[in-house]
Amino acid sequence: xxxxxxxxRIDWVERDDRNEDIDGCPFCVLPGRDDDRASxxxxxxxRTFVLLNNYPYNPGHAMVIPRVHEGDYAALEEATLLEHARxxxxxxxxxxxxxxxxxxxxGMNHGGSxxxxxxxxxxxxxxxxxxxxxxxxxxxxxxxxxxxxxxxDTWERVRExxxxxxxxSVDGDDAAPRFDGA
Numbered sequence: 001x002x003x004x005x006x007x008x009r010i011d012w013v014e015r016d017d018r019n020e021d022i023d024g025c026p027f028c029v030l031p032g033r034d035d036d037r038a039s040x041x042x043x044x045x046x047r048t049f050v051l052l053n054n055y056p057y058n059p060g061h062a063m064v065i066p067r068v069h070e071g072d073y074a075a076l077e078e079a080t081l082l083e084h085a086r087x088x089x090x091x092x093x094x095x096x097x098x099x100x101x102x103x104x105x106x107g108m109n110h111g112g113s114x115x116x117x118x119x120x121x122x123x124x125x126x127x128x129x130x131x132x133x134x135x136x137x138x139x140x141x142x143x144x145x146x147x148x149x150x151x152x153d154t155w156e157r158v159r160e161x162x163x164x165x166x167x168x169s170v171d172g173d174d175a176a177p178r179f180d181g182a
Contacts, residue, residue, distance in 0.1 A: 027051075027065050027122040036176040040155060043090065043162040045179040047083040050091055050162070052155055053126070059149040060099045060129040060158060064088050071121035073110040083181060084125070090165055090179065091127050098161035099154075101129035 030039045031049050043050040053061040064087050066080050092104060105128040113120030163170050168177040
């Protein structure tokens with residue numbers, strides 16, 4: 001059995017300031033804020049949104065999140081399921097256009113705290129761009145993961161790629177592109 005060794009993640013797991021500025025579920029609070037750039041939201045639809053991960057495994061590590069606060073994927077309504085799936089497609093397309101990865105890893109967190117990291121009661125799907133050789137000696141020998149791009153720069157590139165997709169509308173420089181429905 002192979003193991004994925006990610007020692008740089010321990011800082012995130014053990015941090016004391018877990019969403020100090022957020023009262024409640026971050027996935028419920030963030031879409032209600034006025035500043036998509038500060039919230040790291042790169043795309044929105046009526047039932048979902050796409051958020052860049054603050055502690056990415058790789059540049060462009062995004063999460064596709066239903067707006068409804070639900071921890072059980074099976075409990076999501078059909079319209080939400082369809083929109084979540086469609087937004088995942090858009091996320092793959094936008095990330096491919098913005099970052100030109102060699103592939104992706106995608107995985108859903110649902111069903112409890114063991115599956116959801118610090119947010120176990122709100123379904124979300126991680127989409128992680130991957131490049132051939134993106135794990136190198138720094139992670140293996142130096143216990144250090146090198147993220148080669150600042151989150152603000154990634155936000156700009158990914159937001160632009162979403163804005164270029166069919167059906168996108170944008171309401172300002174700091175706003176995430178919006179899609180009407182699935």
